[in-house]
Amino acid sequence: MAPALINANPVVYEKKERPVRSRPGDGNFDEYATELIDQLEIFDHIRDIKDPEHPYSLEELKVITEDAIEVDDKRSYVRVTFTPTVEHCSMATVIGLCLRVKLMRSLPSRFKVAPGTHATEDAVNKQLNDKERVAAALENPNLVDMVDECLTPSYE
Structure with a gap:
C-alpha cells in the first residue's frame, strides 16, 4: 500500500515561457565558469526539477521562484530559498538535496549553495x-x- 501524500491536491501554476539563452555546450556551467551567472541563469537550471511526490516541477508548484534566488557573482554565492507546498512537508530535505545536487552538478566550484524555508x-x-x-x-x-x-527532465 502506497503512503498517503502530505499534500494530495497541490495548487499547480502555469510555467512561464522563456526564450532560450544561447550558451556553449550542454548547459554545464564549467565551460563558461568565468562568465557572469545571474538569478535567471540559476532559475533556468532548477525550474524543471520534479517534486518527489507529484508529477509537477518545483516551478509549477511555486516551491521555487525567480524572486527567491539571490546571486552574488563577485562573491561566488548563490542562495535558493524554497517554500514547500505545505509547512510540514516531509519531503523538504529531499527537495533541498535535489536543489543542492543539481547546482553542485551545474555550477562552477567557486559557488556556495544554501537552501531555504520550512517549519523546521x-x-x-x-x-x-x-x-x-x-x-x-x-x-x-x-x-x-x-x-x-527528480532531476530527470520531463517533456510533457
Missing part, C-alpha cells in the same frame, strides 16, 4: 549544509534514485 528550516539547512551528511545521503542508492528521478 534550521534542521533542514543543517542537514543540507553538512558536507558529510550530504555525502552520506548520496551513498544511499534509494535516495540517489529519488534525486535522479
Whole structure:
C-alpha cells in the first residue's frame, strides 16, 4: 500500500515561457565558469526539477521562484530559498538535496549553495549544509534514485 501524500491536491501554476539563452555546450556551467551567472541563469537550471511526490516541477508548484534566488557573482554565492507546498512537508530535505545536487552538478566550484524555508528550516539547512551528511545521503542508492528521478527532465 502506497503512503498517503502530505499534500494530495497541490495548487499547480502555469510555467512561464522563456526564450532560450544561447550558451556553449550542454548547459554545464564549467565551460563558461568565468562568465557572469545571474538569478535567471540559476532559475533556468532548477525550474524543471520534479517534486518527489507529484508529477509537477518545483516551478509549477511555486516551491521555487525567480524572486527567491539571490546571486552574488563577485562573491561566488548563490542562495535558493524554497517554500514547500505545505509547512510540514516531509519531503523538504529531499527537495533541498535535489536543489543542492543539481547546482553542485551545474555550477562552477567557486559557488556556495544554501537552501531555504520550512517549519523546521534550521534542521533542514543543517542537514543540507553538512558536507558529510550530504555525502552520506548520496551513498544511499534509494535516495540517489529519488534525486535522479527528480532531476530527470520531463517533456510533457
